[in-house]
Amino acid sequence: MATVTVEVNGRPYAIGCADGQEDRVVALARQFDQHVREVAGSVGHVGDLRLFLMAALLLADELHDARAALGIVGREPESPADPDAGLAEVLNAVAARIEKIAAGL
Template structure:
């Protein structure tokens, strides 16, 4: 297990993570630090606990919005796939009908 130091609101914190996940964890900490600093600018210094809570709530709100957008997109993808399937079925039926007509015409001429 790797140990790294991340900085949030100007203070270092030692954090453990799986080997190879250090860079990802540092990026996550930067995102959280940005939220905490934004809350501090918007609301003034509230103390680390409240700043962290507000930062976490803002990130949770963003996550909730992203999940909602993802669900809407997944619904749209499913609808488009169903539409595509119906169009493909109609195309196959049209091609099958055209092939039968061609075969009929060819047999009549022979």
């Protein structure tokens, strides 16, 4: 397992990921950071946990809309070769990190 350091809302976070997925995790973190910064610009400073939650909900909404457009809303990944399977792994890692952050508050 590899570890990469990403920056979200001006703060560094060490994130574990599968070997070879480092560039993907960094790119996803940049996308997430953009959403966090948009939320922060709209609502002001409400704490990282709430900013992260709001940004995650925006991303979940975008994912839902994309799946709806493709006609796959509510469908589980069919196999490990399914592109959503890798995304699920990354989202699980992010969720675990958010839970650690929340536990430390």
